Amino acid sequence: MNKDSKIYIAGHNGMVGSAIWRTLTVKGYTNLLGVSSAALDLRNQQAVADFIAAEKPEVIIDAAARVGGILANNDYPYQFIMENMQIQNNLIDSALKFGVEKFIFLGSSCIYPKLAPQPLKEEYLLTGTLEPTNEWYAIAKITGVKACEAIRKQFGKDYLSLMPTNLYGTHDNFDLNTSHVLPAMMRKFHEAKENNHAPVTLWGSGTPMREFLFVDDMAAAVIFALENKLPDYLYNVGTGKDLTIKQLAETIQKITGHYGEIIWDASKPDGTPRKLMDITKMHELGWKHQVQFEEGIQKTYTWFLENIDRFKEVKM
Template sequence: MDLHSKIYVAGHRGLVGSAIYRALETRGFKNIIVRTSKELDLRDKESVDIFFQNEKPDFVFLAAAKVGGIVANNEYPADFIRDNLLIQTNVIDASYRYEVNKLLFLGSTCIYPKLAPQPLKEEYLLTGTLEPTNSAYAVAKIAGITMCQSYNRQYGTRFISAMPTNMYGPNDNFDLKTSHVLPALIRKFHEAKLNGDATVEVWGTGTPKREFLHSDDLADACIFLMKHYEEDEIINIGVGEDISIKELAETIQQIVGFEGEIVFKTSAPDGTPRKLVDVSKINKLGWAARIPLNEGIEAVYVAFCKEYLVEQK
């Protein structure tokens, strides 16, 4: 992949896709192709075929997906499995038929069994039962991984699959009904501070532990893997460290400057008890995350405040 390669970033407006697009631009790549979901519905096979036939990209970063937090995954499982299966099937198959040089499929660490040993090694895939609250999304991602491996085996394609841990960063979703925990907490604490509330409610017990990777680190890892990774097997992308949801809430509370009390809604589901990924495989290749969590959250909060002001006008 050189600076003049034609590169398609699917999902360039999302948290991950926008980070990959920024990283490619910063590195001087000259020929990046993007389409909004209105311009190209990746769920529609005919539209995807026409796009690939006309553009013929050399490399594809498949970052487009229907994503959401525990509430959205739990309430709309049919939407999550249907949309993700359609998106990845259409893009992966078109990448084969229109002779894409290499494709990177982005999965998620929710593919691992709910009670898998920690940290999560790549070989734990399909060794146990999934977390019920996001199993539909996880099954779709597992199908994408299997599809990449199957096309490699049958057709000799170069399709690789990377499993990032929990993401955060610019262009995140801060909607309280559909967002992941970190951006949801940023919004909750910010609005509570503005309203002078005495408490902020956090779903669950606060005991589950999660690992958080900045999207700019993920983008750096994706470009690194596109250049240096050729294996059929999945590869984890993460930090290698985690914190409890309680610690995360307290960290965000401090950064936002909310002086009230945190109340945990213990009747709400916790999800997977712990999700820490083993990053020894990607570290051995020569890549490691660089952005500290506190520093990353502070930057995201500054950006959120600017967007929030615009949103309220």
Template sequence: MEKQEKIFIAGHRGLVGSAILRNLENQGYSNLLYRASSEMDLRNQQEVLEFFKSEEPEFVFLAAAKVGGIIANNTYPADFIRDNLMIQNNIIDASYKFGVKKLLFLGSTCIYPKFAPQPMKEEYLLTGELEPTNEPYAIAKIAGIKMCQSYNRQYGTKYISVMPTNLYGPYDNFDLETSHVMPALIRKFHEAKENESSFVEVWGTGNPKREFLYVDELADACVFIMNHYEENEIVNIGVGEDISIGDLARLIKDIVGFKGAIRFDSSKPDGTPRKLVDVTKLNKLGWKAETSLEQGIKQAYKWFMDNQL
């Protein structure tokens, strides 16, 4: 990507999109396109086609998606599969129709089988059953991957797909009903500290292991891959290390400064036992994460304190 070329960031107000926008601005890209959902509904095919026709973007970061944690995925499965399919279909097809040079599609590691060998390699896609709690979302993301690959095969496009691990950081969703585990725990421990509660309840046994990547690292990896990768196969983006939910809770408790106890509610679902991505391919391309988990959580907590309270 040349610094003056038109780059469209779909989903620029979300956790991922806002980080990609920050990264591009910091690197001196000056011709950035974005629209708020009030200005353009990405689920509306006509609105998307009109935008591409009038603006003619040359590069597209497809970071727009309907996302949420276990509760949201369990409660609104139809919304998750419908909205994500509509957004992806509209943007990928419009990119083809209006000659976009290159598109980067943001998937998710929930595309991998529930009991995939760990760490998860890119080739494990579609080798087993999905985690039931987020299957509709995962199927939509798999459809997006296959759509990019199919357009490449049939039309000779350059559409690439990346699979980020669990993300956190500025502009995360801290709503306890719809958020992922990291922002939910940050908020829970902060509120418990403020209210001088005696304990914080954490869903599940605390045994499942998860990998977490600071979102500004993901953005840097996405821009790097957009500039250095053109293959048809997906690329994992992560740190290559994981932590149990129990240890994560204890780390957040210490960073927030909560003095009470942690109680694990084993009647609540754990989800997938372990999710760790193999980042060998990404590292061989020349990119490696640098932000430690403790450093990242401190930055995320500061952002929460500055912007959510």
């Protein structure tokens, strides 16, 4: 990989894509390509093929997807399965057709079976039933992993998939209708603090365990995969440590400075009881996360406060 290699980052305006862009720029990469969804709708097969044929990137990093939490997955199952398959299929197929040398596909830890042993090893893929609240998204992601694996097997190309655990950080989505648990909590605690430390109601029992990785560490993992020819087709990316949703809430409550009550609404779904990645494969190759959890939460909250005006327009 040269510093002037043409690298197309699909989804470069998103949380992960923008972190990859920033990190590559800092590392001196000079030939990055990014297009917004308004200029290129990745669901449009012909438009994607024309774009890849014209631009001929050497590498594609696919960080474009329809992403969301339990609520959004539950309300829009068709969009979650279909749009994700369209976006990734169009990119992967055009990459193969037009000679893209390397393709890095980003999936998600929800591809693993709901009741798989913990921590989740890559080999557990397709060994059991998925978590029903996000199976639409998970099935789309599994087809992306398999398409890249098939290209690797059949054509010997360096197409691979990284499975991130739950990510958070700067440029996260703080819209309560579509956000993931961590930014949703951060916004709720912040607004409750502003509202005289009003009680905060959170979904579920607080007992499920989750792992969280700061987005800059994810970007570093992507760049590690970019700069090295990794021997396998699928790698988990995480911290290897998890905490309960209750511990997560208490950490965010402390960092936002909220002193009010936390109410757990146990009538709402908890999702998978535990989701911890086994990250032995990435560790053995030499990648490891750098940002500790409280430090990452503090950085995210600082960014949230600096950008608060843009969230005020988003309805709660």
